[in-house]
Amino acid sequence: TxxxxxxxxxxxxxxxxxxxxxxxxxxxxxxxxxxxxxxxxxxxxxxxxxxxxxxxxxxxxxxxxxxxxxxxxxxYVVRTGEKKPYGGSKPMCPKCNYHHDGECAPKCTNCTNCKKIGHLTKDCWHPINANNQRTITCYECGNQG
Incomplete structure (x- = not known):
């Protein structure tokens, strides 16, 4: 034990x-x-x-x-349609409706392809319209196609 x-x-x-x-x-x-x-x-x-x-x-x-x-x-909350007023000091541009000084920058210009503001035609992400398409031209003879 x-x-x-x-x-x-x-x-x-x-x-x-x-x-x-x-x-x-x-x-x-x-x-x-x-x-x-x-x-x-x-x-x-x-x-x-x-x-x-x-x-x-x-x-x-x-x-x-x-x-x-x-x-x-x-x-999904319903928001009131009221926007907050702009609090900055820059004037509103009548061309693009953004607030900035001086001339509109290229980002404020209209795209000639899609007609939207904010990018140039060469930077457009929408498909090219048939009437805006460039035709391919031969550098040597000048023939199109």
């Missing part, structure tokens, strides 16, 4: 009391009990960790869904 007591006294605190209260008669029985209790503790610890992870994942999912719903709702 001295060996059993010595073995039990060296066990971790979390299973020491359980093994001691079982009063094992042999050292083998004490070792078997200690292993069983330790396995049980590890199993419940792993289950708790998994449960906590599930709770955390579920909580994060719920929060993400709420944020997504809020973003969708905000996207």
């Amino acid at each position: 001295e060996k059993i007591d010595k073995y039990i006294s060296g066990l971790p605190d979390n299973i020491h009391g359980n093994v001691m209260s079982a009063r094992p008669k042999t050292l083998d029985k004490a070792i078997e009990l200690a292993n069983d209790f330790m396995d049980q503790k590890l199993r419940t610890y792993a289950e708790r960790q998994a449960e906590n992870k599930r709770k955390l994942d579920n909580n994060n999912q719920v929060q993400q869904q709420l944020l997504k719903k809020q973003n969708v709702v905000q996207a």
Whole structure:
């Protein structure tokens, strides 16, 4: 029994009391009990960790869904048609309706292809109109096509 007591006294605190209260008669029985209790503790610890992870994942999912719903709702919120007044000091250009000093920059000119303001014809991203297409001309003979 001295060996059993010595073995039990060296066990971790979390299973020491359980093994001691079982009063094992042999050292083998004490070792078997200690292993069983330790396995049980590890199993419940792993289950708790998994449960906590599930709770955390579920909580994060719920929060993400709420944020997504809020973003969708905000996207469809009816806004008033009022624009904020211009707070700068530059005058409004009558040609492009933007505020700037001096002449309109090329970005304020109309594209002759799509008739929109903001880019030059050579930078137009719309398909070229049939009447705006350049004809290919031979440099040597001058023939088109």
